[in-house]
Amino acid sequence: MNDAADAGRATGGRDGDASVRRFTVAALSRVEGEGALRVRVRGDAIEIAEFNIYEPPRFFERFLRGREVREVPDLVARICGICPVAYQMSACHALEKALGITTTPEIESLRRLLYCGEWIQSHALHVHLLHAPDFLGFESGITMAAEHRALVEGGLRLKAVGNRIMEVVGGRAVHPVNVAVGGFHKAPALAAVAGLLPDLEWGLGRALDLVQEVSRFDFPADVRPAETVCLRHATDYPMNDGRIVSSGGLDIAAEDFLSHVRERQVPWSTALHAGLMPDERPYLTGPTARIHLCRDRLPPRARAAADACGLELQPRNSFRSIVARCVEIAAACEEAVAIVRRCHAAVDPCRIEWTPRDGVGCHATEAPRGLLWHRYVIGGDGLVQEATIIPPTSQNQAEIERDLRLLLPEVLALDDAAATRRCEHLIRNYDPCISCATHFLRLEIDRPSMG
Amino acid sequence: MSNAMSADDAGPGPGAPPASVAATNTPPHVSRRKPRIAVFKFASCDGCQLQLLDAANRFLELAEHVEIDHFLEARSRSVPGPYDLGLVEGSITTPQDVERIHEVRAQCRVLVTLGACATAGGIQALRNWGRIDDFLSAVYASPQFIDTLATSTPIADHVHVDFELRGCPVDTTQLVELVTAVLVGRRPRVPQHAVCVECKARGTVCVAVARGIPCLGPVTQAGCGAICPAHDRECFGCYGPAEAANLVSLTGWYERRGTPRAELARLVRSFNAWAPAFREEGDRLSAGPAGTDVESSP
Numbered sequence: 001m002n003d004a005a006d007a008g009r010a011t012g013g014r015d016g017d018a019s020v021r022r023f024t025v026a027a028l029s030r031v032e033g034e035g036a037l038r039v040r041v042r043g044d045a046i047e048i049a050e051f052n053i054y055e056p057p058r059f060f061e062r063f064l065r066g067r068e069v070r071e072v073p074d075l076v077a078r079i080c081g082i083c084p085v086a087y088q089m090s091a092c093h094a095l096e097k098a099l100g101i102t103t104t105p106e107i108e109s110l111r112r113l114l115y116c117g118e119w120i121q122s123h124a125l126h127v128h129l130l131h132a133p134d135f136l137g138f139e140s141g142i143t144m145a146a147e148h149r150a151l152v153e154g155g156l157r158l159k160a161v162g163n164r165i166m167e168v169v170g171g172r173a174v175h176p177v178n179v180a181v182g183g184f185h186k187a188p189a190l191a192a193v194a195g196l197l198p199d200l201e202w203g204l205g206r207a208l209d210l211v212q213e214v215s216r217f218d219f220p221a222d223v224r225p226a227e228t229v230c231l232r233h234a235t236d237y238p239m240n241d242g243r244i245v246s247s248g249g250l251d252i253a254a255e256d257f258l259s260h261v262r263e264r265q266v267p268w269s270t271a272l273h274a275g276l277m278p279d280e281r282p283y284l285t286g287p288t289a290r291i292h293l294c295r296d297r298l299p300p301r302a303r304a305a306a307d308a309c310g311l312e313l314q315p316r317n318s319f320r321s322i323v324a325r326c327v328e329i330a331a332a333c334e335e336a337v338a339i340v341r342r343c344h345a346a347v348d349p350c351r352i353e354w355t356p357r358d359g360v361g362c363h364a365t366e367a368p369r370g371l372l373w374h375r376y377v378i379g380g381d382g383l384v385q386e387a388t389i390i391p392p393t394s395q396n397q398a399e400i401e402r403d404l405r406l407l408l409p410e411v412l413a414l415d416d417a418a419a420t421r422r423c424e425h426l427i428r429n430y431d432p433c434i435s436c437a438t439h440f441l442r443l444e445i446d447r448p449s450m451g
Numbered sequence: 452m453s454n455a456m457s458a459d460d461a462g463p464g465p466g467a468p469p470a471s472v473a474a475t476n477t478p479p480h481v482s483r484r485k486p487r488i489a490v491f492k493f494a495s496c497d498g499c500q501l502q503l504l505d506a507a508n509r510f511l512e513l514a515e516h517v518e519i520d521h522f523l524e525a526r527s528r529s530v531p532g533p534y535d536l537g538l539v540e541g542s543i544t545t546p547q548d549v550e551r552i553h554e555v556r557a558q559c560r561v562l563v564t565l566g567a568c569a570t571a572g573g574i575q576a577l578r579n580w581g582r583i584d585d586f587l588s589a590v591y592a593s594p595q596f597i598d599t600l601a602t603s604t605p606i607a608d609h610v611h612v613d614f615e616l617r618g619c620p621v622d623t624t625q626l627v628e629l630v631t632a633v634l635v636g637r638r639p640r641v642p643q644h645a646v647c648v649e650c651k652a653r654g655t656v657c658v659a660v661a662r663g664i665p666c667l668g669p670v671t672q673a674g675c676g677a678i679c680p681a682h683d684r685e686c687f688g689c690y691g692p693a694e695a696a697n698l699v700s701l702t703g704w705y706e707r708r709g710t711p712r713a714e715l716a717r718l719v720r721s722f723n724a725w726a727p728a729f730r731e732e733g734d735r736l737s738a739g740p741a742g743t744d745v746e747s748s749p
Contacts, residue, residue, distance in 0.1 A: 029527040057599055058494060058544075058575035068717060074687060078574045078722065081498020081620060125504065129525060140526030142514045152511070163505060171678045173505060174498040174620040175689075178682045186682040424527075 029424070030130040030140070031432055037423060039404070041412060049405045051397055051427065064387040069095055069356065069378055073179045076374075076389070080433055081174050082125070085118040085166065086367030087389075088179040089240055090374040094254075095181045098361030098378045099354045106347045107183040108240065110169060113193075113339045114176070115239050115365075116332040117165025120203065121173070122368035123287075123325045123332075124162060126431045127214070128155025131322050134425040135217040151213070154206055158329060161203040165336060168192045183351035190346050200337045207330035208305045215309035215323050222316035223406045226399055227281065228289035231366050237297040237331055238290055238366045245293055246276070246283065254362045257373050263390060274395040282398035285370030286430065287324035288315045299338070302331035318403050318429035325431070328368075356382035367392050369433050393432045400430050486634045489521035489534040491555050493541025493548050494575055494603060498620040499566035500524050500540050505623050513627070517634065532558030536633050542568040542575060542603045549600075549609060556610035561633050564606045565626070567619040571691055572725035574619075576603040579725060605725065614639060619689040619722040622674050642673045645693040646686050649677035658685060665705040665718060670696035670728070687721055692728035702732060712736050 036052035060079055067075060076091045077084035089111060096103065103111075128151065129141035138144035145152040163173035169188050170176025178184050229250065231242035244260075245251050252260055263274045276283050291298070291306065292315050298306060306327045358380050364373040370392030377386035407426050411419045490500060504525060513519075520530040537559030543549055556562055564570045572579070579602045606612055616629050616639075625641055632639035642648075646668035650657065658680045659666040668677065668686040672693040679686045692698070702715045716736035719729045 029523045029529070030525065058573075058603075059578055060574075062581070063574075063577040068714070071717065071721075075574065075721070078496050078498075078619070081496040081501045084496075084498070125501075129504065133527075139528040142511070142519065142526055143528070145511055145514075156511070159505070171682050172675075174501055177679050177684070180684075185684040 030133070030428060037404070037427065039408065039423070041408065046405055046408055049401055049408065051400045051404065061387045061389055064384050067384050068382050069099070069376075069384060070181055070382075072376070072384065072387075073181060074175075074177070077175045077179075079389070079391070082122050082433060083118055083367050083369065084175050085115055085170065085179070086365060086372050087374075088176065089115060089365045090363055090367075090372045090389075091376070092179065092181050093240065093365065094361040094363035094374040094376050095378065096352075096354075096361065097363060098359035098376055099181070099357060100359060101182060101352050101354045103183050103352050104347075104349070107350065107352070109339055109342070110184065110188075110347050110350075112236075112239055113165060113336055114169040114179070116336040116339070117162045117169065119162070119239075119332040119368050120329055120336075121159045121162025121166065123329045124155050124158035126368075126428075127210070127322055127325050127329070128152055128159075131325075131428050131431070132214070132217075134421070134428060135214075135322070154210070158203055158206060158210075161199045161333070164199060165196060168196060180351050182354050183349070184347070185351065187347040187350035190343065193340055193343050197337065197340050200333055200340065204301065204330060204333035204337060207326060207333050208301060211305040211309055211323065211326045211330060214326050217322065219317060219319045220410070223403070225314045225316045226284040226289075226318075226403070227276065228292045228315055229276070229283045229285050229395070230289045230293050230371060231364060232294055233297065235297070237299065237335070238294050240365050244364060244371065247289075247293060248276070250276070254364045254373065257362065257364065257390075258375075261390070261395075263394070273398050274390060275398055280398075282402045283395065284315055284399045285392050285395050286321070287328050287368075287370075288318070288321045289370065290366060291324045291327060298327070298331050299334040302327055302334050305330055318426065321429045321431070356380055367433075369393060369396070369431050371395060391433070393430075396430050396432065400427060400432070403429075485516065485518045486535040487518045487520045487530075487533075488536045488538065488630070489532065489555075489559065490519070490524070490538045491521070491540070492523070493539065493552070493569065493606075494544040495541030495566070495568045495573065497524065497540070499569075499618075502565075502620050502623045502626055503538075509627055513630065517630075534559050535561065536630065537562045538565050538630075539563070539569050539606055540565045542572045542605060543609055544575060544600050544603045546600060552606060552609045561613045562606075562610070563614045563616060563629060563633065564612050565616050566621045567617070567689065567691060567722040568603075569606045570615040570617060570726070571723040571729075572603045572605050574722050574724075576725035577720065578603055580720075603725070616641070617672050617690040618674055622676075625674055643694050644673050645669055645696070646671045646673050646675070646677050646680075646690070649673045649675070650680050653677060653681065655680045658683065659705075663708060665702075665710045665715060667701075667718060669693075669701055670698055685718075687718065688723050688729065691723035691726045696728050698728055698732035699735070702736060 038048055038050045038052060040048040060076065064072065064075060072091045072095060073088040076087040079087050132151070133140055133144050136144055136148060141152050166173045166176055169178065171178040178186060228247045229244065231238035232245040233242035243251055243253060244257060250260060260277050261274050262277055262280055275281055295303065295306065309323060358378070360377050362373070362375040364371050372392055373390040375388040376384055379385050404423065404426060407422065411422050414422060490503065492500065519526065520534060537555060539555065539562065543552060567573050607615070614629065616625060628641065629639045650668060655677060658664040664685045666680065666685040667688040668680060670693055671686050671688045672690040674690045698719065705715055706712060716733050720733040723729050724733060
């Protein structure tokens with residue numbers, strides 16, 4: 001880590017009152033999007049610990065009104081360039097419920113393959129280029145590549161494996177064009193699907209090794225556990241379907257989500273905060289939560305890798321999320337291999353026909369970053385009347401702030417530069433997808449001088 | 452929207468050494484300075500920046516030939532400008548960003564916009580046809596905390612832009628071509644023809660002619676490889692209007708064959724809705740220009 005080169009973003013100093021020390025990070029790097037962090041400590045008391053998202057709102061929920069049902073997958077993809085398939089999958093399933101149609105197992109299998117591609121590329125990007133540099137002491141994957149070339153090149157190749165699935169099944173790696181309400185516009189050619197196999201088998205082997213490599217990173221001491229929330233499916237590792245469950249005993253259908261989770265606007269963020277009712281308590285969603293609650297649904301080799309590295313069953317330590325993410329890269333490769341091997345004929349029909357009708361549909365899927373919930377009200381004219389979207393990062397926002405408060409006592413013993421890096425590292429543990437954000441992540445800590 | 456950048460505008464490539472260094476008797480210890488690149492983000496989905504990273508091993512190769520001095524999504528190190536090349540993703544939607552884009556422009560010798568948001572205002576420009584209060588209250592309980600403009604506008608509405616790379620998202624190959632071209636001081640080789648040409652090149656049967664699907668391929672700039680018609684569906688205009696696109700003729704033809712006007716208005720009002728040719732046609736097909744048809748689509 002080159003502190004001097006980093007000085008443009010992080011500054012320290014005394015502000016008026018000589019007993020109060022302040023430092024600022026002008027911009028959080030290596031996250032998808034930009035936000036701010038504000039901390040104030042007086043003595044031992046943490047007065048403020050806010051994770052700000054200055055995402056300029058783009059009003060998707062508003063402009064979806066009046067658009068055609070069939071346009072929705074293409075429109076909601078643009079919420080996030082990193083995880084467009086997640087938005088397409090939650091939207092399609094919710095709209096299919098509203099339309100009263102169900103697709104075929106073959107279509108769902110192809111959807112799962114596409115989603116595996118997104119998990120692989122999104123996780124590989126985060127693990128190698130955004131998160132690992134924190135553990136290995138580099139400011140980026142670019143500088144890290146000088147000393148860890150094989151690690152970075154392996155990561156980029158894993159990402160390319162995920163991208164390739166999205167191209168073959170979705171037509172394009174960023175903002176796939178082949179996803180439709182009811183299935184796919186066109187079934188991918190059988191030969192192209194089969195052609196994925198060698199890369200996927202390499203990816204599985206690489207990911208299994210990667211689990212062991214990252215599990216040897218240096219992790220800080222555990223803190224108290226988070227309450228976890230994710231989908232749970234009868235047989236499969238959660239992705240496109242399942243009931244919404246929590247470590248606190250929640251077990252509900254997607255339709256009941258808003259009775260148990262409240263979204264609240266806070267002045268310091270353009271993302272809405274979600275909390276579990278009745279007390280609006282923070283909860284964790286994403287890879288750590290999924291492995292916590294659905295470890296028994298992992299495919300065998302990924303599960304064995306998770307067991308072998310001693311991955312904590314309890315989500316007590318957000319820094320270990322990088323291990324969970326690598327287990328899921330392996331799981332997604334393993335699932336994709338199985339799907340491709342089962343694929344003996346082009347999917348036909350690739351799309352279930354539907355006719356417009358009045359309806360309401362809710363559905364949640366598991367985006368790489370966690371639970372993504374959609375609800376649509378549609379009309380017999382084929383137009384969307386209402387849309388509600390609750391993304392994973394707004395669900396994790398309160399948990400990130402809680403975790404930050406737990407980290408602060410340790411951080412305040414460090415010098416300014418190290419404390420700043422630690423707080424940024426903690427935020428990256430959650431792979432926040434604040435991709436529409438524009439402004440700065442500022443870390444301001446007001447605290448008595450350490451003398 | 453224009454792709455107007457001549458080789459002359461680009462000037463000598465930043466990779467070219469200053470005249471004093473370029474003299475024949477260059478001492479061996481004077482090396483060519485690596486060109487400095489910065490990537491900036493405004494309102495967007497990050498997808499175009501991701502295309503930079505998706506150049507995979509080309510990304511590491513690129514990093515060896517240039518200094519990536521500001522790219523927040525990829526690295527913590529940030530070196531102050533001026534930069535030889537600035538790549539801008541996203542549209543202008545807040546008062547702060549109106550200020551910031553001027554600061555960015557002042558720091559960049561060549562400024563290139565990446566994608567539909569930066570080039571045409573993006574999907575979020577659909578707000579330009581509504582009342583912003585209505586949009587705010589639809590999403591937020593306390594709109595007074597939200598600082599946003601009533602419009603989403605392209606970068607070129609605010610500062611001079613040297614080149615605009617189209618797409619939602621931009622194409623990785625075009626992106627690598629653009630960076631290479633700017634750095635060596637030539638005009639990027641980016642096709643200006645319509646998506647139709649790409650369909651013919653790859654042998655895709657025309658979805659509009661053969662299947663009666665209203666398709667924007669004839670009026671949309673190429674670059675994607677005509678992937679949508681290849682997937683048995685319409686082009687929906689990710690790359691924005693092609694040069695001299697005749698929208699009225701095309702939509703008139705679709706309308707005569709039975710596609711409702713409202714549907715055609717929605718078709719031209721997506722990721723490049725605010726690009727002049729699409730904007731005018733969207734307005735003509737629906738109730739009227741921006742701000743007058745609050746209750747209709749988008």
